[in-house]
Amino acid sequence: YYFVETKAPAGYDIITDEDGEKLRYYFELGLNGGQAVGKANIVVANEQKLGTLKLKKTGAHSDVLQGVEFTLYRDDEVYQTGLRTDADGMIVVESLPWGSYYFVETETADGYVLDTTKTETVVIDAAYVDGDILAVEKTNEQTRIAFAKVDKETQDLIAGAKLELLDSDGDVVAAWTSSTEAYMVEGLTVGESYTLKETTPPAGYATAEE
16 A cells, blocks of 8 residues: 655645656555455655745945845845845745745945945745745935035035035036035945045135045
8 A cells, every 4th residue: 555645734745766667655454364454654844935035236326236135134144145136136045944034235336325224024934835935125325415605704605616526536526516505425335535626716715625
């Protein structure tokens, strides 16, 4: 005689052989005085269904961010490090055992603020449906720096100065004419050196030093 498992418990797969056939669990019964006798202890094992987790990384203006690095945690322990978003801003991690998972950002894209708060926690357990992809999203804000042209004595904002912001290679990354409101520059890289240069002073003023 043999048993064949026809349906696995929720969250588990039936174990099959190398040909994909369901395993057979054999046992024998003997005869004693014409009566069938015997006892069989049969253990039927099942494999947990493994999960797939997907992260999508976007910027403040819904643009996808490539090359952002994350660490994946399982049950509050480091599970996988060095995960980076692809050209579509995606990270896909497959074959995950049961547990509670979340991502933590460890390195962000140029011009964006690093956000080390953990993502939403997702759970892979018996309720997980095989083939489902559990998804989380993470959005980063761009760096934002305000520049203002002011009178040295009164600290009042001055309009009419022509200004340029240069990176460490001397390339102009922003240019504007000052007004009575601060000028906002977004997307500057954290750790990069920049130089503010006044190309034309406002009327009645000398050119400011860099």
